[in-house]
Amino acid sequence: MLAEQRQKFILDQLVASGALAISELVGELGVSRETIRRDLNVLAARGLLILTHGGALSPERAEPDAQTRAAVNVEGKRAIGMRAAELVPDGASVILDYGTTTHAVAQALHGHRNLVVYTNDIAIALLLGRRNGNRVVMLGGELQDNEDATQGWDTIEQLSRYRADFAFVGTGGITADGQMSDFSRAAAELRSRMLLAAGVACVVADHTKFGRNAGVLVKHFDKAAWLISDRAPEPGLCAALAARGPALRIA
CATH class of the missing domain: 3.40.50.1360 (Rossmann fold)
Known part of the structure; x- marks a missing residue:
């Protein structure tokens, strides 16, 4: 699977669930944790998700400021x-x-x-x-x-x-x-x-x-x-x- 395909899959899953764990993505996509981390970093740099410890959140899941x-x-x-x-x-x-x-x-x-x-x-x-x-x-x-x-x-x-x-x-x-x-x-x-x-x-x-x-x-x-x-x-x-x-x- 190409990087663009993986990243589209990740975004589609975020729309459905709002939160993802790296361990889940490794199992579903059959790639290494390092590959998933690179994909998440690319998407985070584009503002399409928020990195968390061990996974990612949809931007809609981020807590607004006080x-x-x-x-x-x-x-x-x-x-x-x-x-x-x-x-x-x-x-x-x-x-x-x-x-x-x-x-x-x-x-x-x-x-x-x-x-x-x-x-x-x-x-x-x-x-x-x-x-x-x-x-x-x-x-x-x-x-x-x-x-x-x-x-x-x-x-x-x-x-x-x-x-x-x-x-x-x-x-x-x-x-x-x-x-x-x-x-x-x-x-x-x-x-x-x-x-x-x-x-x-x-x-x-x-x-x-x-x-x-x-x-x-x-x-x-x-x-x-x-x-x-x-x-x-x-x-x-x-x-x-x-x-x-x-x-x-x-x-």
Whole structure:
């Protein structure tokens, strides 16, 4: 198969699935990993796909920047934040993930007192720190390119030292079969660890995330006690979520 034929096959598969792994392409095309990597690099240079660790994403699967996301469904996210904050008493310890929906949770917690907050989001740290007797622990790590937040193995290692009462974790999408997904392995791994690091873990996702496969599955979604959203998903996804474990809490 010529390089042009392989590359057309790769693009056709991306249109169908949105995400591909190099190992899958090696098996389907019968060529070496190095050949597939060269093809992916050529397509990425033309802006036709986004390289990930071990594969590629369709450009439509890339996460928009924080400013763009902040303008989407503002009222829905505010309602999610208020619903989430109802769970948290004064004096609790809370893990807050980065993102626009978790920022809405932080805003709803603004009047709470004596919280211990663990976060990798700089804006959340500034919002809740130095007020009402709160303590804020900023999780260190590598600064993300398009977020005022950290992630990576250093962030995960620091998180492993703490155990919180609650965690509020964002997501890139909830797939049609009820799985939690994200746009990168780094984000997916950090969020999976956050779900394990709290007595009550909650995933916060507005309805625009329903039915979206962001490309990388997040482990331990079944450990979440709640999925908090602004609207109930369609019946098929409701049934899939019920099988996965988290209970729906609708704002």
